Amino acid sequence: MMLVEVTAPATEALPVAGLRDHLRLGTGFGMAEDAAETAALAGFLRAAIATIEARTGKVLLARQFRLRLAAWRDPEGQPLPLAPVEAVERVEIADAAGAVTVVDPAGYRLVPDMQRPVLEPAGTFLPAVPLGGFAAITFRAGFGAAWPQVPADLAQAVLLLAARYHEDRSFEGSAGALPFGVSALIERWRSVRVLGGRGDPRGRA
Structure with missing residues (x-):
């Protein structure tokens, strides 16, 4: 089996402003500085989204x-x-x-x-x-093309994880266990994996 992501979420769909507010970052330092910061925040959000999707099997942005x-x-x-x-x-x-x-x-x-x-x-x-x-x-x-269509707990988990990535620029420790708050937020969305056996494809034994 090989799964390929054909299209990626547009930068405009990412909650960059929400992450900036969550981190209490200012704006207006100049176009170049703001553009660089926006690109960096978008990168942290993409990494957080990929992690949450991998852990839950749920696609956030369509x-x-x-x-x-x-x-x-x-x-x-x-x-x-x-x-x-x-x-x-x-x-x-x-x-x-x-x-x-x-x-x-x-x-x-x-x-x-x-x-x-x-x-x-x-x-x-x-x-x-x-x-x-x-x-x-x-x-x-995906849940939808726009960020407000993402369930609130998954959206909050992404912001918390992206903020952790922002604070830990080296990403040390980020590849292992998730922060407890993030794990708690995504727990109800985690899939029960059934592809390994020969049971019913809809999950029945």
Whole structure:
């Protein structure tokens, strides 16, 4: 399985002003200084968002992803590794020679779920993946395109973590355990991982 982030959140969608207020930083020191500070704060926010998303399996700001699979986990329903999923935009099947066929959207449907969304066939099975080929699912996931659409506890966790990154410019200690306040805020959003076994793709035993 290979998951690729096709698009990234626009800088304008990041809560730079909110982080600046949280840190009680001033403005108006000059265009160059303000631009450099904005870029630095945006970088801390992107790092914090990536960490929170990795820990929860939830996409905060909506964007496009592409999942490539050598075979379906279950031809009766393929779990998607992120949530919430807004839409499945494209499903492709490639053969061993690299020839790609776009699957008719009438042949599948998205079953939304906050823990484990699933791509299900409209009929009995998803289309077969040829030996040596692959299936690719392009989908859009996220709570919304604007920061106010992100749940309040996850948004606060991002600000707290970005502030920690700002204070610890070397990022020492940042790659390990999260600060307790951040962990508490994201706890209810953490996904139960079910992809390792052969149970139902919707999480049933």
